[in-house]
Amino acid sequence: MKSYITCLAMLFLILGCAGSQVDSQKIFGAEILDYGICNINLKETVSSDTTASGGYNITEGVVFISKTTNIPAEKGLSFGIKYVINGEPEGSKVTLKVVAIHPPIKGKTKSSAIVDAKIGTWRAEHYTFNESYEMVKGEWIFQIYHKENLLIEKSFMVSKS
Numbered sequence: 092m093k094s095y096i097t098c099l100a101m102l103f104l105i106l107g108c109a110g111s112q113v114d115s116q117k118i119f120g121a122e123i124l125d126y127g128i129c130n131i132n133l134k135e136t137v138s139s140d141t142t143a144s145g146g147y148n149i150t151e152g153v154v155f156i157s158k159t160t161n162i163p164a165e166k167g168l169s170f171g172i173k174y175v176i177n178g179e180p181e182g183s184k185v186t187l188k189v190v191a192i193h194p195p196i197k198g199k200t201k202s203s204a205i206v207d208a209k210i211g212t213w214r215a216e217h218y219t220f221n222e223s224y225e226m227v228k229g230e231w232i233f234q235i236y237h238k239e240n241l242l243i244e245k246s247f248m249v250s251k252s
Contacts, residue, residue: 104240116210118178121235121242124213125173131217153215153247160245163224163252171217172233172245181211188236189216194229194249226251 132152162170176185184207193201201235208214216233220226228250235243 094157114132116178116180116183118176118210118237118242119126120178121174121176123172123174125155125158126245126247127155127159128162129153129169129215129217131153131169132173133232137166140158153217153220155215155251160247162231162247164174164220164228164249165252166220166223168202169219172192172243173213173215174235174243174244175213176208176210178210178235183210184208185210187242189238190232190234191218192232192234193218194227194231196225196227199210214237 118225125127128152136181153169153171153173174186176203187206187208190204193200193202196202202218206214207214216235218225218231218233230250231247231249233243233245233247234241
């Protein structure tokens with residue numbers, strides 16, 4: 092009986108510590124490390140009804156090649172942001188909402204996805220013009236949210252090439 096109570100006490104202690112780690116997570120903000128035109132290494136495309144194109148790309152690597160906010164509408168061109176979430180504990184997982192506000196594509200002016208990031212580790216979000224109907228000129232805005240808090244916003248101007 093005594094060992095049963097000891098096991099229960101240890102279980103409550105472990106569960107209490109696990110819960111306090113989530114409660115003790117603090118997000119101080121975020122910063123943009125790079126932005127503009129980039130090359131991507133496409134891993135897969137995932138279907139999603141939260142995007143104007145009906146899906147989003149998962150990449151294995153992103154390299155920024157031109158730091159600019161002026162983006163030519165060219166098929167196959169990718170552009171976006173590289174950023175880091177600042178907070179603690181460093182390395183802990185945080186769930187973010189990535190939003191792209193854009194001119195109308197198939198009647199939608201907003202695309203979004205839920206992603207996991209690690210505090211203190213850079214991450215990149217991008218958009219690739221895969222189809223001609225996506226290459227719409229006008230202002231495109233990338234936003235990163237943690238819960239309901241806007242952490243990052245970066246604007247690009249897409250123009251016909």
